[in-house]
Amino acid sequence: MDIKNKYKSYVLNTYTRMGPVFVKGKGSFLFDESGSKYLDLFPGWGVGILGHSHPKIAGVISLQAKKLIHIPNNLYNVYQAELAEKIIRASFKGKVFFANSGTEGIEAAIKLAKAFGRGKKHKIIAMKNSFHGRTLGALSATGQAKYQQGFKPLVPGFVYAKFGDFDDFLRKVDNKTAAVIIEPIQGEGGVNIAPKEYLAELRKYCSQKGILLIFDEVQTGMARTGKMFAFQRFGVEPDVFVLAKGLGAGFPISALVVSSKYADVFSPGMHASTFGGSPLACRTGCEVFEVIETEGILENVKNIEKVLKYYLSEFKSKFSFVLKARGVGAMWALELSRECADVVKKALDRKLIINCTQKKVLRIMPALNIKTKILDKGLNILGKVLSEI
Ligand SMILES: Cc1ncc(COP(=O)(O)O)c(C=O)c1O
Structure with missing residues (x-):
């Protein structure tokens, strides 16, 4: 067979x-x-930030696998502490919990919000059109009916506000609100970029009212937007953020990052993961940080941004069915007036991999170490595909 x-x-x-x-x-x-x-041009749905099988990542995985793959979290392991330190040094003062996937990181954030609310505040404001994962808590935070259909009743307490609309947020928030969860750039939702002022307004409001501001950086984190974390690009610091996709550059790992102020909300026994934060996963994460630093990844994302901006703007002016070109760093989209599944198929026929989301949005998220010459080549192929439809 x-x-x-x-x-x-x-x-x-x-x-x-x-x-x-x-x-x-x-x-x-x-x-x-x-x-x-x-x-x-879409390695691993945003996971492959260093491309496929980067030699240093493959090397460290093989080295550590021979030394120590897993030990449980009631024992110490060197690399969990090392990786937590790297994440904190690159973001803000605080502490980290490790899990294995984006959705698990989000579950941990939801539980943190509930624990922070201590039963008095239980509401979490999520955004319409968001995507946070498929486990029941993360699915309940995901503001898209199509993913929730068939799985009701979901986890109660989620309310959805219009992404980017502060007045709508004000209509939804009340004294039972424990947290707000938002992707600074909605990925699966179509690469929708939150206005900087909006995030700043959320920040100010949450600080005043004692509401946790949670950023889902599962897709935007780890240099994707040209800064280590997207919140740094927006200049708005959350209280909590979640990393996954790029953190292991293909190896499954996620992290809940909690600022010092809220780092004691969880106490022993309140949350756990058997696999989370293993020596193998965390050593891989440490190597990802190392490669980002030593191989000029953040610099390269600037070049990627220039190339993508140039080509996608060209496509917008050339093809009437391209309504919008938008993105930052190495996270870009073309919004079409028509469905785009056949564009992905035609690109694949020409040996090019891209993605279509929300039926009409073509998504391009290359590896962050892609050479601009190769990116050029891919975008020329895409140009040909677009001219044939
Ligand atoms: C922003 C965001 N959050 C959460 C998730 C869920 O991650 P995972 O598929 O690793 O559970 C995704 C996955 O695409 C995502 O893009």
Whole structure:
């Protein structure tokens, strides 16, 4: 039985899959079973910040796997402490809890908000059109009916405000509100960038009223926007933020980062994870920080931003069906007036991988170490695809 038939027989049908069977990755390229090479401008849905199988990441994983893969969290491990220090040094004074995926990081943030509210404040304001994950708490925070359908009743206490609209936030907030959760840039929602002033207004209000401001940086964190964390690009500091995707550059790990003021909300026994923060995961995270620092990743994101801005603006002026080009750093989108699934398919036929979200938004999030020449090549292919539809 070939691989696709094995999927049909044995893998639960929760994804719409396409394309060939990939067996190898190197940098911004994927290779299929026959050795054909594909240019990946959406590696791992934002996970592959250093491209596929970066030699230093692969090296450290192999080294640490031979030394110590996992020990439970009632014992100390060197790299958990080291990685927590790196995250804190790069962000703000505080402490870190480690988990394994974006949605788990968000669950931890939701539990922190509930614990902070001490049963007196239980409401959490989330944003319409947001995406926070698929476990029930994160799904309840996700302000999109299509993902929640079939899974009700959800976790109570979530109220959805219009993204970017401070007046709507004021209509939703009350003295039962414990926290606000927001992606500074909605990723799955279509690369919608929160206005800086809006985030600043939220910050001011939350500080005045004692409400936790939580940023979901699962997609925007780890240099994606040209700063280590998106909140630094906006100049607005949350109380809590969540990292995942890029933190392990492909190795599963997530982090809940809590500022000093709220670092004692959790006490032993209130939250835990068997796998979270293992020596293997955390050493990988440490190496990701190292590579970002030593390989000029933040500098390269500036170059990526220039190239993407140039090409996507060109596409907008050239093609009438391109309504908007938007993005920052290495996180960009083209909003079309038509559906874009066939664009992704046609790009794949030309050996280019991109993404379509919200039916009409093409999303491009290359590896942060992609060479601009390669990015150029990919965007020229995309230009050809767009001119053919
Ligand atoms: C902003 C954001 N939060 C949370 C998640 C959930 O992450 P995971 O799929 O690792 O659970 C995602 C995933 O796409 C995301 O983009």
